[in-house]
Amino acid sequence: MNTATKSGILSFLYNNFSANACLMVTKLNCPTCKKEIEYTEEYPFRPFCSERCKLIDLGEWADEQHKIKGSSIYDDILSKDLEDPDL
Ligand SMILES: [Zn+2]
Numbered sequence: 029m030n031t032a033t034k035s036g037i038l039s040f041l042y043n044n045f046s047a048n049a050c051l052m053v054t055k056l057n058c059p060t061c062k063k064e065i066e067y068t069e070e071y072p073f074r075p076f077c078s079e080r081c082k083l084i085d086l087g088e089w090a091d092e093q094h095k096i097k098g099s100s101i102y103d104d105i106l107s108k109d110l111e112d113p114d115l
Pocket residue numbers: 058059060061062063076077078081
C-alpha cells in the first residue's frame with residue numbers, strides 16, 4: 029500500500045512539473061554576449077543565443093583569451109610575491 033501511495037505521489041509530482049515546464053519558459057543569458065534568450069526549441073544552441081556564440085565560447089579564439097586572462101592573474105600574484113620578499 030505504501031509503495032502504491034509513493035509512486036502515486038511521484039507520478040503526480042512528475043506530471044505537475046512536466047506541466048509547469050510546458051507553461052513556464054526559463055530565461056537565461058547567453059554566456060558569450062549576455063543576450064537574454066528563452067530555454068526553448070527556438071534556441072537550439074542554448075544556453076548560447078546562436079551557433080556563433082557557442083563557437084566563440086568553445087573555440088580556440090576564446091580559449092586564447094582565457095589563457096591570456098589566466099596568465100595575467102598569475103603574473104600579478106607572482107610579481108606581488110617578488111616585490112615583498114621580506115614578508
Ligand atoms: Zn550570444
